[in-house]
Amino acid sequence: MKKSVFQISNLTFTSGKIVYLCTNYTPENMSEIKNKGSKLRRIVLNKYVLVLVVFLVFILFFDQHNLINRWKTGRNIRSLEKEIRFYNDEIEMNKKKMNDMQVSDESLEKYAREQYYLKKDSEDIFIIKETNEK
Numbered sequence: 279m280k281k282s283v284f285q286i287s288n289l290t291f292t293s294g295k296i297v298y299l300c301t302n303y304t305p306e307n308m309s310e311i312k313n314k315g316s317k318l319r320r321i322v323l324n325k326y327v328l329v330l331v332v333f334l335v336f337i338l339f340f341d342q343h344n345l346i347n348r349w350k351t352g353r354n355i356r357s358l359e360k361e362i363r364f365y366n367d368e369i370e371m372n373k374k375k376m377n378d379m380q381v382s383d384e385s386l387e388k389y390a391r392e393q394y395y396l397k398k399d400s401e402d403i404f405i406i407k408e409t410n411e412k
Contacts, residue, residue, distance in 0.1 A: 321327060338345050379386045390396040397403050 375389075379389060395403055395405070
């Protein structure tokens with residue numbers, strides 16, 4: 279049976295098996311790579327680092343005040359503050375209208391005619407509603 283062999287950069291595939299070619303590494307380089315890996319492994323497997331990582335994961339995702347709840351609460355606060363600004367603007371606008379109606383009889387009469395369709399005895403009112411038909 280014939281084995282198929284082909285090479286892609288530093289990998290050689292032989293009938294489904296992967297063989298790494300170590301042509302670029304010398305024994306000195308390999309010892310440096312092992313030392314770097316062991317230093318990294320010592321840092322990651324340090325009990326203080328592990329406890330810190332577990333603590334951060336718990337705080338960020340599983341605690342009552344986790345990031346998701348903080349994000350939702352912040353979004354809710356921003357929407358409520360926007361609503362407060364809207365209602366404060368409405369209050370200011372209505373105070374101006376009320377002050378204007380208390381000072382001027384013409385503005386009071388105009389408001390009564392527009393909002394409540396009030397009229398004088400000698401007048402007739404025709405209400406025309408516009409419809410947008412396309």
